[in-house]
Structures are given as structure tokens and as C-alpha cells.
Amino acid sequence: MHNSAHKRPAQPAQGRHSGSVGQLDLPTPYLLFLGDVTEAGYAKTAFGLRDWAPDKCVGEYALPGATVSADLPRLSPTDAAAQGAKALVIGIANTGGVLAPSWIPALLEALDVGLDVISGMHSRLGDHPLLRERAERLGRRLIDVRRPPAGIPIATGLKRSGMRLLTVGTDCALGKKYTALAIARGFSERGLTAEFRATGQTGIMIAGSGMPMDAVVADFAAGAAELLSPDTDPGHWDVIEGQGSILHPAYSGVSLALLHGSQPDVIVVCHDTSRAMLLGHEPFPVPGVGEVIDLTIRLGQRVNPAIRCGGVTINTSALDPDAAAVLLDREASRLGLPVADPMRGGDRFARLLDACLA
Amino acid sequence: MHNSAHKRPAQPAQGRHSGSVGQLDLPTPYLLFLGDVTEAGYAKTAFGLRDWAPDKCVGEYALPGATVSADLPRLSPTDAAAQGAKALVIGIANTGGVLAPSWIPALLEALDVGLDVISGMHSRLGDHPLLRERAERLGRRLIDVRRPPAGIPIATGLKRSGMRLLTVGTDCALGKKYTALAIARGFSERGLTAEFRATGQTGIMIAGSGMPMDAVVADFAAGAAELLSPDTDPGHWDVIEGQGSILHPAYSGVSLALLHGSQPDVIVVCHDTSRAMLLGHEPFPVPGVGEVIDLTIRLGQRVNPAIRCGGVTINTSALDPDAAAVLLDREASRLGLPVADPMRGGDRFARLLDACLA
Numbered sequence: 001m002h003n004s005a006h007k008r009p010a011q012p013a014q015g016r017h018s019g020s021v022g023q024l025d026l027p028t029p030y031l032l033f034l035g036d037v038t039e040a041g042y043a044k045t046a047f048g049l050r051d052w053a054p055d056k057c058v059g060e061y062a063l064p065g066a067t068v069s070a071d072l073p074r075l076s077p078t079d080a081a082a083q084g085a086k087a088l089v090i091g092i093a094n095t096g097g098v099l100a101p102s103w104i105p106a107l108l109e110a111l112d113v114g115l116d117v118i119s120g121m122h123s124r125l126g127d128h129p130l131l132r133e134r135a136e137r138l139g140r141r142l143i144d145v146r147r148p149p150a151g152i153p154i155a156t157g158l159k160r161s162g163m164r165l166l167t168v169g170t171d172c173a174l175g176k177k178y179t180a181l182a183i184a185r186g187f188s189e190r191g192l193t194a195e196f197r198a199t200g201q202t203g204i205m206i207a208g209s210g211m212p213m214d215a216v217v218a219d220f221a222a223g224a225a226e227l228l229s230p231d232t233d234p235g236h237w238d239v240i241e242g243q244g245s246i247l248h249p250a251y252s253g254v255s256l257a258l259l260h261g262s263q264p265d266v267i268v269v270c271h272d273t274s275r276a277m278l279l280g281h282e283p284f285p286v287p288g289v290g291e292v293i294d295l296t297i298r299l300g301q302r303v304n305p306a307i308r309c310g311g312v313t314i315n316t317s318a319l320d321p322d323a324a325a326v327l328l329d330r331e332a333s334r335l336g337l338p339v340a341d342p343m344r345g346g347d348r349f350a351r352l353l354d355a356c357l358a
Numbered sequence: 359m360h361n362s363a364h365k366r367p368a369q370p371a372q373g374r375h376s377g378s379v380g381q382l383d384l385p386t387p388y389l390l391f392l393g394d395v396t397e398a399g400y401a402k403t404a405f406g407l408r409d410w411a412p413d414k415c416v417g418e419y420a421l422p423g424a425t426v427s428a429d430l431p432r433l434s435p436t437d438a439a440a441q442g443a444k445a446l447v448i449g450i451a452n453t454g455g456v457l458a459p460s461w462i463p464a465l466l467e468a469l470d471v472g473l474d475v476i477s478g479m480h481s482r483l484g485d486h487p488l489l490r491e492r493a494e495r496l497g498r499r500l501i502d503v504r505r506p507p508a509g510i511p512i513a514t515g516l517k518r519s520g521m522r523l524l525t526v527g528t529d530c531a532l533g534k535k536y537t538a539l540a541i542a543r544g545f546s547e548r549g550l551t552a553e554f555r556a557t558g559q560t561g562i563m564i565a566g567s568g569m570p571m572d573a574v575v576a577d578f579a580a581g582a583a584e585l586l587s588p589d590t591d592p593g594h595w596d597v598i599e600g601q602g603s604i605l606h607p608a609y610s611g612v613s614l615a616l617l618h619g620s621q622p623d624v625i626v627v628c629h630d631t632s633r634a635m636l637l638g639h640e641p642f643p644v645p646g647v648g649e650v651i652d653l654t655i656r657l658g659q660r661v662n663p664a665i666r667c668g669g670v671t672i673n674t675s676a677l678d679p680d681a682a683a684v685l686l687d688r689e690a691s692r693l694g695l696p697v698a699d700p701m702r703g704g705d706r707f708a709r710l711l712d713a714c715l716a
Contacts (some may be wrong), residue, residue, distance in 0.1 A: 156607070157608060157642060221576040222608050247660050250618075253579045253615025253616075254577060254579075255609040255611075257610065260607050289611075295656065299605070299653070302642075
């Protein structure tokens with residue numbers, strides 16, 4: 001950067017996308033592709049879509065040998081297209097994020113019958129010669145949701161209209177996406193206009209649009225977050241999926257760019273009391289919720305002096321209901337804030353929503 | 359990010375570089391190309407190289423019509439090659455960062471006589487068909503220093519051996535590079551082994567190597583900073599050029615990734631008391647030095663509990679010596695820290711070096 005910050009051109013094009021400048025925009029509804037998966041853990045993307053975007057899922061399609069199901073109607077690509085599907089989504093997140101050779105015939109079949117193909121893998125669909133040739137010949141789209149759109153500008157930091165809530169975390173992978181989805185749903189159920197804003201690959205597939213924050217060139221990351229939640233009606237809530245943690249040694253830069261670009265009015269901190277050390281960065285202890293709140297408020301005030309913490313969510317899936325209730329109430333008392341598990345809902349989550357809207 | 363953080367592959371290749379995994383590495387010495395420049399402000403890159411890397415500069419080469427000189431021997435590409443030059447460096451930073459058509463014959467001439475071509479412009483050398491064809495045919499390198507090397511890993515956060523100093527700022531473009539260069543020189547003059555570690559295009563040309571932090575994909579930015587200052591001898595100092603500001607609404611993510619990836623033992627805060635508002639982001643006031651120190655220490659303790667502030671540098675080039683002395687002493691008294699203008703040197707800068715090494 002920065003000698004001529006105001007003259008910096010936008011981030012150059014990196015992929016092939018539907019929109020001009022802006023977030024990704026995906027063709028829906030989807031046929032979920034399960035490949036030959038035999039471990040439920042690898043089908044997380046499909047499960048997330050089924051749980052949070054059932055209206056976007058017409059069915060599932062697996063290869064012989066697959067033993068995992070998302071409990072959706074089993075449809076061939078031809079049948080799915082006949083029922084209105086616009087794209088086949090690779091619903092698998094395998095180790096390494098690579099396309100398996102055994103999947104290629106199914107992906108070609110999808111292209112043949114009129115579906116686009118959407119992937120959140122690291123390896124790019126268009127790098128596979130057969131897929132690229134077929135898609136080009138038939139005029140189909142190969143969409144890698146990990147590739148940011150072209151034309152992302154440098155952030156301005158200027159205040160935008162409408163309300164914004166950002167989920168932040170004490171670590172990666174402890175519920176920022178699920179918390180944001182549950183809050184957006186809770187706001188909608190109260191009659192507010194609210195939209196989930198996705199920042200990672202699974203969230204983008206669920207929302208049908210979004211910004212893959214971790215793939216944006218660093219200088220443009222805050223600008224990407226600004227694009228993701230543009231000016232809107234004064235009473236509208238954008239509920240933005242957080243990434244990483246402000247105290248994560250590898251991803252803190254993404255978290256801070258997302259904080260400054262999101263300029264949230266409210267943050268909700270996502271935590272897992274059963275996790276002592278950072279996932280995949282075990283020498284580092286998970287930081288305290290209070291420390292993350294304090295730093296996030298101080299840094300976030302730079303772009304929104306009204307920023308405040310609406311509460312804390314904790315993943316209690318490993319506990320029985322009584323033990324979960326004890327933990328949530330103990331933490332609420334300790335922190336002086338509403339604490340809830342959004343997947344359990346109930347009064348605790350209602351009080352958290354109240355506090356976010358107060 | 360993050361569900362399988364420990365399984366993330368490295369950032370894919372983006373450019374053509376000399377090294378395999380690691381920082382950029384540039385062929386030196388240089389012939390500085392001044393184009394047809396008539397305003398000294400646009401020749402900043404050439405002046406920076408002349409001031410800080412005179413041993414890397416065999417001469418300068420300008421087109422007819424140029425009125426600006428770096429006061430180096432005027433050499434044709436042929437003569438420069440005969441005197442050992444390995445590359446022609448575009449020493450110009452014009453508005454928009456684009457290659458002027460009038461420069462192309464000179465760049466082709468440089469390739470013809472055996473020089474590589476190095477650019478810090480936004481537009482890529484290899485995107486120009488004539489340059490690309492000529493370089494490929496002759497086996498020369500076209501090096502865009504704004505393109506990061508391939509294979510940058512996700513940061514680990516693990517402590518590395520050796521000592522590190524990072525310059526940080528209250529804004530962009532107020533002396534972080536010059537401060538780092540002056541401190542590295544000051545350490546060397548005291549008999550320490552010290553190395554300037556560049557993070558922006560001009561710094562990279564001065565050092566002959568470095569990491570263009572602002573061009574790295576966000577998820578890999580802290581990892582890029584880790585690559586830039588690897589394990590070294592216990593008494594060795596890496597003096598790392600800072601970027602942006604932890605409180606800059608557009609670039610804070612780069613600054614925090616650089617802080618966490620650099621794991622500095624010492625920070626020096628660079629400030630300009632004559633600047634009230636952020637450059638190019640005028641609605642935002644320049645934050646206070648104390649606030650930047652406090653936030654940087656708190657965030658930096660995550661990866662280096664021993665982090666401390668060695669002092670503050672202020673660009674006083676607009677003041678006469680007496681006024682500068684008054685300002686520097688007033689700020690030193692107010693902050694309780696050594697405050698110096700590294701370009702003025704003297705006792706104040708010596709005390710700042712003392713404090714960094716204390």
C-alpha cells in the first residue's frame with residue numbers, strides 16, 4: 001500500500017462470476033452431490049445446506065458406494081433439472097479440498113443436462129480440462145465460491161445506513177455461522193427484515209450469495225466486507241457471519257478487516273467452553289470471552305462508535321440439557337450478558353435477541 | 359477458512375519468481391529507469407533506492423524530455439550491463455501505476471542487452487504482449503514486486519529465534535519504511551547483525567528481497583510475515599517495515615496480520631504531528647500515539663508476551679531544526695518514551711536505539 005491510497009485501483013478479476021462488482025450470486029435451487037462419501041463428517045456442507053436452506057435443495061445425488069445421506073429425495077441430475085434445479089453443489093468437504101477423479105462423470109452429467117456446478121473446494125473446477133471444455137461448449141458456469149468477485153474496492157470506512165450485527169469468535173469453527181443464521185431467523189420471526197450475510201464457502205452456498213473473505217487479497221479485505229453489507233433501509237438488519245478471531249495468530253487480519261468493513265452496531269461472541277486450545281494451533285489457549293469483547297469493541301469503535309456486545313453463544317452440543325442450562329446460566333452471570341446456545345433456542349436465546357435489538 | 363485449518367494447502371502460485379517457497383529475491387545491481395518524468399514526486403522509488411541502496415544502483419537511464427535526475431551516472435542499458443547491472447528497475451510511481459507506452463522501447467532495449475526488468479506498478483509487465491514475447495524469447499525475467507511468491511503457508515504463530523523490531527504507524531505513508539531502514543542501519547553501525555525486512559514495493563527494491571504484504575491473500579497474510587523473518591541467530595535483529603495502521607479502516611487487517619506474523623520483541627510507532635486526518639480517508643482523525651501503542655502491545659502479546667515499545671519517530675521535515683527539537687522533546691516528555699526524527703539522527707535517535715536494545 002499506501003502512498004496513493006485514494007488512487008488504488010480495484011482488486012483485479014480473479015474468477016468468473018455472475019455479477020459485475022459485488023458479491024457472488026449463485027444459481028438456485030441446488031442438487032446436492034454427495035460423491036462416494038462414507039463418513040458423515042465429510043458431508044458437512046450438504047448437511048448445512050439441508051439444515052439452513054431446505055428451500056434451496058431439491059434433492060441429493062450420490063455415487064454407488066456412498067453410505068451417507070442428507071435425507072433428501074434422491075434424484076438424478078436429469079430429474080433434478082426437471083424439478084427446477086439450476087446447479088449441482090459439491091456437498092463434500094474432504095481432506096485437502098480436492099476434486100476426486102471418481103466424481104468427474106457425475107459432474108459432466110450435470111453439465112450435460114443443464115445444471116451449473118458449484119464448488120467450495122480448494123482445487124478449481126475450471127482447472128479440470130474435461131469440466132472446462134464441457135462447460136464452455138455448453139455455456140454452463142463452473143463456480144468456485146472460494147474465488148472473490150472482480151472489482152473489490154479499497155474500503156472507505158464511511159458509515160452506511162441500516163443495522164449490522166457481526167458474530168465474532170474466540171477461535172475458528174465454533175459456531176459463528178450457525179449463530180448468525182439463527183439470529184437472522186430469529187429477527188425475521190419477530191417481523192424484522194433481516195438477512196444473513198455469508199463470508200465462507202458453506203455460508204455462501206446456504207445464502208446463495210456472499211463474499212469469501214479468506215480468499216480476498218489483504219489490501220481489499222475490508223472493502224470486500226463493505227461490499228457485502230451495502231447501504232440499506234434504516235430498520236433492516238444484516239447479520240454477518242464472522243471469521244476467525246481477533247486473537248488468532250493466523251487469521252486475526254481477516255477478522256479485523258471483517259470487523260472494520262462490517263462496522264457492526266452489535267457483536268455477538270461465539271465460544272466453546274469445552275475447547276482449551278485453538279483448533280489446529282494447539283500451543284495457543286483459547287482467549288477469554290471478556291478479552292475478545294473488550295478488544296473488539298475498542299477496535300470496532302473506530303468505524304462505529306455505537307458498537308456494543310449483544311451477548312454470547314456457546315456450543316453445548318456435547319452436554320445434556322440440564323448441564324447445558326447450568327453452564328449457560330453460570331456464564332451469563334459471570335459475564336453480565338445474555339448467554340445462549342442458538343441450537344437449543346428457548347428463553348435464553350430470546351433474551352439474547354432482545355439484547356441485540358435493545 | 360477454518361474447519362481444517364491445519365490441513366490448508368499453501369497459497370497457490372500467482373507469479374513467476376526466483377525462489378521456491380519464500381520471499382521475493384531480486385537480481386541486483388540495478389539500472390534506475392526514470393522514463394520521461396518531469397516531476398520529482400513521481401520519481402520517489404528511484405530516490406528511495408539512491409538514498410538507501412546506493413550500492414545496488416549502477417546508474418540511471420532517462421528518456422529525452424525527462425527533467426528529473428537521481429544524480430547517478432547516466433548509462434545506456436548496454437553500458438549498465440557492461441558495468442554489471444542485472445536488472446532495469448522502473449523507478450517511477452505515477453498516478454494509476456500504469457506502464458506508459460513511451461517506456462516500452464527502453465524496456466525492450468534493456469531485455470535485449472541482457473537485463474531483467476523489475477516493476478512495482480499495478481499493471482503487470484507480463485500483460486504487455488511485446489514485453490512478454492521478448493522476455494520469453496531471450497530468457498529474461500519480468501518481475502512484478504507486487505506479486506507475492508508461491509507457496510505461502512498458513513501462519514503457525516510459533517516463536518522463532520532471533521530478535522524482531524516492527525515499525526507501526528498511526529496512518530499510512532508517514533515514515534515506517536524510512537524509520538525501519540534507519541534503525542537497521544543504526545543497529546549495524548553499533549556492530550549488531552541487523553537486516554531490514556521489506557513489506558512494500560519500494561522497500562523490496564531497496565532490500566533486493568521482501569514480501570509484498572498488501573498483495574497476499576488475506577488468509578495467508580500472517581504466514582507471509584512469518585516467511586519474511588524466519589528463525590535466525592539469537593542476537594540477530596530483523597527490522598521489519600510496517601504497513602498501514604491497526605486503526606486504519608481500510609488496511610487494519612494487513613497491519614494486524616503483519617503484527618502477529620512478525621511477533622516483534624520491540625515496536626516503534628511512526629507518527630506525523632502535522633497530519634490531522636488519515637491520508638485519503640479524511641473523515642477519520644489520525645489516532646493518538648498512546649492508543650496505537652496500547653492496542654499494538656495488547657494484540658502483539660498474543661504471539662510475543664515480551665513485546666514492548668522502544669520509542670516513537672516523527673517526520674519533522676516541514677520544520678526548522680529548532681522547532682523540530684522543541685516538538686520532539688515535548689512529545690518525549692508527554693509520552694515518557696524516546697522520540698526522534700530518524701532523518702535528523704543525533705542524540706535523540708541514539709537514545710531511541712538505546713531503548714530498542716535495552
